[in-house]
Amino acid sequence: MAKSNGNEENDDTGLSMVPPISKGRFDAAIRAMAGIGVLKETAEPVLHNLLKLFRYNWVHIEADNYLALADAIFNDSDPKDGQKRQANETNLGADQCNKKLKAKQCCQNTASKMHGNDKRELVEAPPQPGRGTLRVARAHSQLLIKEPHTCPSTAEDTTFVENNSSVLCHGQDRQTFEAPLATKRPQVVSPSTRKDAHRTSGALYAVDQKYEGDSGAHEGNWAVACSKDSPSNTEVVLSNTGAGKLSFIYNSSLANHSGFHLPDIKLICKKMEARCLRKYKSLERNFSFMNLLKDTCQCIVDLGFGSSGPRHEGIMQTLLAQDIMSKPSVPPILQSKQANSSFIRPNNLMSLGGTCSSHAVAGVGHNSSNMPVILHKLHIGANRPPHDVNDITKGEERLTIPIINEIGNGILPPPFHYIPHNITLQEAYVNPSLARIGDDNCCSDCFGDCLAQSLPCACAAETGGEFAYTTDGLLKGAFLDSCISMLQEPHKHPQFYCKICPNERMKMEVNSDSPNTEMNPGPCKGHLTRKFIKECWKKCGCTRNCGNRVVQQGITHHLQVFLTPGKKGWGLRSTEELPRGAFVCEYVGEILTNIELYDRTIQKTGKAKHTYPLLLDADWGTEGVLKDEEALCLDATFYGNIARFINHRCIDANIIGIPVEIETPDHHYYHLAFFTTRVIEPFEELTWDYGIDFDDVDHPVKAFKCRCGSEFCRDKARILRSKSRTPVVR
Numbered sequence: 001m002a003k004s005n006g007n008e009e010n011d012d013t014g015l016s017m018v019p020p021i022s023k024g025r026f027d028a029a030i031r032a033m034a035g036i037g038v039l040k041e042t043a044e045p046v047l048h049n050l051l052k053l054f055r056y057n058w059v060h061i062e063a064d065n066y067l068a069l070a071d072a073i074f075n076d077s078d079p080k081d082g083q084k085r086q087a088n089e090t091n092l093g094a095d096q097c098n099k100k101l102k103a104k105q106c107c108q109n110t111a112s113k114m115h116g117n118d119k120r121e122l123v124e125a126p127p128q129p130g131r132g133t134l135r136v137a138r139a140h141s142q143l144l145i146k147e148p149h150t151c152p153s154t155a156e157d158t159t160f161v162e163n164n165s166s167v168l169c170h171g172q173d174r175q176t177f178e179a180p181l182a183t184k185r186p187q188v189v190s191p192s193t194r195k196d197a198h199r200t201s202g203a204l205y206a207v208d209q210k211y212e213g214d215s216g217a218h219e220g221n222w223a224v225a226c227s228k229d230s231p232s233n234t235e236v237v238l239s240n241t242g243a244g245k246l247s248f249i250y251n252s253s254l255a256n257h258s259g260f261h262l263p264d265i266k267l268i269c270k271k272m273e274a275r276c277l278r279k280y281k282s283l284e285r286n287f288s289f290m291n292l293l294k295d296t297c298q299c300i301v302d303l304g305f306g307s308s309g310p311r312h313e314g315i316m317q318t319l320l321a322q323d324i325m326s327k328p329s330v331p332p333i334l335q336s337k338q339a340n341s342s343f344i345r346p347n348n349l350m351s352l353g354g355t356c357s358s359h360a361v362a363g364v365g366h367n368s369s370n371m372p373v374i375l376h377k378l379h380i381g382a383n384r385p386p387h388d389v390n391d392i393t394k395g396e397e398r399l400t401i402p403i404i405n406e407i408g409n410g411i412l413p414p415p416f417h418y419i420p421h422n423i424t425l426q427e428a429y430v431n432p433s434l435a436r437i438g439d440d441n442c443c444s445d446c447f448g449d450c451l452a453q454s455l456p457c458a459c460a461a462e463t464g465g466e467f468a469y470t471t472d473g474l475l476k477g478a479f480l481d482s483c484i485s486m487l488q489e490p491h492k493h494p495q496f497y498c499k500i501c502p503n504e505r506m507k508m509e510v511n512s513d514s515p516n517t518e519m520n521p522g523p524c525k526g527h528l529t530r531k532f533i534k535e536c537w538k539k540c541g542c543t544r545n546c547g548n549r550v551v552q553q554g555i556t557h558h559l560q561v562f563l564t565p566g567k568k569g570w571g572l573r574s575t576e577e578l579p580r581g582a583f584v585c586e587y588v589g590e591i592l593t594n595i596e597l598y599d600r601t602i603q604k605t606g607k608a609k610h611t612y613p614l615l616l617d618a619d620w621g622t623e624g625v626l627k628d629e630e631a632l633c634l635d636a637t638f639y640g641n642i643a644r645f646i647n648h649r650c651i652d653a654n655i656i657g658i659p660v661e662i663e664t665p666d667h668h669y670y671h672l673a674f675f676t677t678r679v680i681e682p683f684e685e686l687t688w689d690y691g692i693d694f695d696d697v698d699h700p701v702k703a704f705k706c707r708c709g710s711e712f713c714r715d716k717a718r719i720l721r722s723k724s725r726t727p728v729v730r
């Protein structure tokens with residue numbers, strides 16, 4: 001039905017000028033609504049509002065046979081009616097349910113002809129309503145997530161999930177979930193046969209009762225049908241009419257597993273509601289229906305096996321396989337990135353979270369560029385491997401790195417997987433392909449050692465036409481000085497300010513108690529423009545031993561992981577004297593998106609003492625508004641290298657983290673390499689300034705009590721300041 005692709009009436013300037021409304025299009029929309037039984041008086045004001053919301057862009061309104069308009073009418077969003085509507089919707093009658101469904105099916109029948117092959121898309125306003133979409137509307141903003149789905153051959157064969165049953169997110173006003181979950185027509189359970197027809201496995205059983213959830217009441221009949229013929233297909237009927245159903249298809253090994261039983265639907269709902277409130281508090285940006293389904297499946301597996309049962313991976317893999325297939329190999333954000341020397345001053349860097357011990361990883365694959373990808377995670381904790389005290393790296397590095405406990409209490413560090421290189425979780429788009437390295441991003445004409453040539457090659461352009469390294473493999477003094485000065489005297493260096501700072505957004509989301517309150521993130525505190533080192537890489541003509549490939553050579557100095565005598569836990573030290581500017585190691589971990597880090601932060605058990613995330617935030621300021629799924633970080637909690645043991649020291653730390661560009665020409669993803677800031681004595685602890693702002697009391701994870709012992713300790717200074725302000729009570 002869309003008549004044009006253009007925005008002929010769209011005010012893209014964002015100014016409040018109202019363009020003339022096309023009468024022909026307006027009338028056509030009203031006629032379309034009349035066709036599904038909506039009165040003109042009802043449709044007109046909603047259409048006016050929708051036009052305003054979509055900035056007079058008819059394309060979105062006309063798409064999918066006016067689905068957005070039909071949706072808006074049936075989810076009329078007058079805020080004054082909020083409470084009343086919520087109450088009404090909870091008791092939505094069968095008629096209204098049918099009418100609503102009819103409207104949707106009418107629109108969707110048309111839409112299914114138009115969109116045969118939907119891929120997963122994440123679009124910010126203005127949205128493009130369509131079949132298989134999840135829409136979360138708020139007063140001033142909209143986000144639309146198109147979920148991947150199988151395309152039914154006819155509308156009749158489609159199973160829809162109706163939101164009014166409140167199964168998925170009850171209590172959340174104005175949400176419409178429409179996701180065809182299965183192409184198979186479900187077995188419809190008539191209300192008369194449903195009640196108390198509870199039989200054992202392979203049979204039909206039903207729950208016909210009012211379910212009181214944590215935050216409101218669920219009304220309606222629930223039926224769960226396990227077909228004899230197909231024991232792995234479970235259908236949950238969500239309304240009296242049988243109109244809405246949710247199909248769970250689990251693989252046969254799970255269905256036949258003697259330890260698995262289908263959990264009570266009430267338990268699933270209760271568990272999902274708790275998860276929704278906890279995990280998807282802010283539905284606009286982070287909500288993903290696929291994740292919700294994955295979580296639902298995980299709940300069924302967990303409850304099915306009971307808390308002590310074996311862990312099963314079948315369901316999760318099925319869903320994740322779809323997920324992987326639906327992802328583009330290179331996200332637009334990475335394709336459009338420009339090289340830029342910017343780096344955020346880390347803010348509560350190591351205290352952002354990552355203490356969650358409920359994630360586990362089972363299985364490592366590879367993405368198109370051969371970077372290891374963690375395919376799938378489940379609840380673990382117990383699954384991490386034991387340490388080899390003689391070599392914590394288990395042979396992954398050139399040198400062995402022992403674990404030393406001189407305190408003699410026999411304690412070892414908590415287990416984790418040692419990895420020498422960063423690894424991607426599947427959500428984090430990192431594509432280090434050779435094709436992305438342009439001619440001016442490499443030195444294909446070079447030969448041998450670039451540092452031995454009379455003129456610096458193209459790879460030195462990033463550092464002002466001079467290599468950052470000396471021929472001895474050390475960082476040059478001037479380069480190191482300017483990096484140190486930037487951290488010690490930030491006010492003397494230029495800063496950039498994000499329009500919407502992911503740091504502030506994360507803070508707001510973690511701290512906000514109410515899922516539906518309209519809140520804005522705080523103003524960006526500013527980010528320093530940090531210097532990058534650029535190393536030669538595989539597309540360059542030089543050899544693997546080229547002097548401009550220091551970080552890629554890996555660890556070359558003898559190090560130890562040791563239990564510190566203070567209360568800082570484990571630390572890292574060198575057994576040899578290190579010169580100034582020596583490379584020690586890089587920070588290695590799982591590459592996560594901000595969303596994943598956020599999930600880990602809010603799911604954290606609170607038991608974990610130390611935290612291991614690092615924000616890869618060098619590019620945030622140059623990207624306008626960076627979405628949470630595009631912002632990257634490293635988490636060394638489960639997978640990491642020895643850098644996860646480096647403790648913090650305020651200001652006068654003896655090593656510094658410097659961003660290094662190797663295989664990705666943009667600075668969205670990069671390596672963080674540690675270099676010594678001065679000569680280091682043998683067995684001296686290696687420390688790094690995490691950049692924590694100890695005054696930032698709003699930070700989601702409270703900073704640790706600093707025991708760095710530096711005379712410049714910011715935490716100590718803060719405590720002294722607050723003491724001097726406390727009035728003395730006599």
Ligand SMILES: C[S@@+](CC[C@H](N)C(=O)[O-])C[C@H]1O[C@@H](n2cnc3c(N)ncnc32)[C@H](O)[C@@H]1O
Nearest residue numbers: 568569570610611644645646647648706707708
């Ligand atoms: C990256 S880990 C460092 C290794 C950690 N000590 C361990 O045992 O695994 C960061 C954690 O170490 C602790 N830590 C690091 N520096 C500290 C300091 N200066 N004072 C107190 N605790 C510190 C904090 O618990 C922090 O969350």
